[in-house]
Amino acid sequence: MAKKYIIANWKMNPSSQEEATRLVKGVLAQALPKNIELIIAPPFIYLDLVKKNLKKEIKLAAQNIGWAERGAFTGEVSGLMLKNIGCDYVIIGHSERRHKIGETDEMINLKLKAAFKTGLNPILAVGEKECSDDIIQILNSQIKSDLNGIDVSEIGRLIIAYEPVWAIGTGVSDTPDHALSSALLIRKIIGNLYTPDFAVDLPVLYGGSVTAENAADFIGQTGINGALVGSASLNIEEFLKIIKSAG
Numbered sequence: 001m002a003k004k005y006i007i008a009n010w011k012m013n014p015s016s017q018e019e020a021t022r023l024v025k026g027v028l029a030q031a032l033p034k035n036i037e038l039i040i041a042p043p044f045i046y047l048d049l050v051k052k053n054l055k056k057e058i059k060l061a062a063q064n065i066g067w068a069e070r071g072a073f074t075g076e077v078s079g080l081m082l083k084n085i086g087c088d089y090v091i092i093g094h095s096e097r098r099h100k101i102g103e104t105d106e107m108i109n110l111k112l113k114a115a116f117k118t119g120l121n122p123i124l125a126v127g128e129k130e131c132s133d134d135i136i137q138i139l140n141s142q143i144k145s146d147l148n149g150i151d152v153s154e155i156g157r158l159i160i161a162y163e164p165v166w167a168i169g170t171g172v173s174d175t176p177d178h179a180l181s182s183a184l185l186i187r188k189i190i191g192n193l194y195t196p197d198f199a200v201d202l203p204v205l206y207g208g209s210v211t212a213e214n215a216a217d218f219i220g221q222t223g224i225n226g227a228l229v230g231s232a233s234l235n236i237e238e239f240l241k242i243i244k245s246a247g
């Protein structure tokens, strides 16, 4: 059975260590299906706590990475720090960072380079802002700029999450058909930039209002390798159902 990725993006939640511990322990309540790579992405401040509470087979992701290696960068966290605390993955280019914080494709490109250099697996989030946007133009432009100057020999650990911004946190998910055609478009762009074989093997996930009810419709598609889950990952019961439906 093909491997599927389920990523819990806690965003800027929860507000206390007690609640973070409760969430992690809740996830452990259910045996993990064999084909699932489960990844928890808490805020930086809970990375250590989550890592200490997790079983080995569940992986840790950061939600952001500083592009510099060390030094005078107040408020930033380096790839080496993330690696040393036990992260295997890092989310880069999430739309909330692109549109609310003002991260540009140039910054995202530097962050991807930093992640590859430190041996982290980057989960690059891309997607159009409005339903009516020219998705071909937007995905082409984001992917080409974000991966600019990154060689095929370095890119092996990349994961791409297709996240239409209009579907994030709105309760209105994409349709499984449209998400699949967007995933195919992403593979086509990657195939042109790198190699067709790499594009076929590249894990492409869907994110945007994934719930226990609709998760299987996305994750069940052969061209979609999993889901990036936001708000539903903060509800243990619902998140466990999502994991189960992907197994």
Ligand code: PGA
Residues within 6 Å of the ligand: 009, 163, 167, 168, 169, 170, 171, 207, 208, 209, 210, 228, 229, 230, 231, 232
């Ligand atoms: P959502 O968030 O599931 O709450 O829509 C998804 C994401 O932002 O990754």
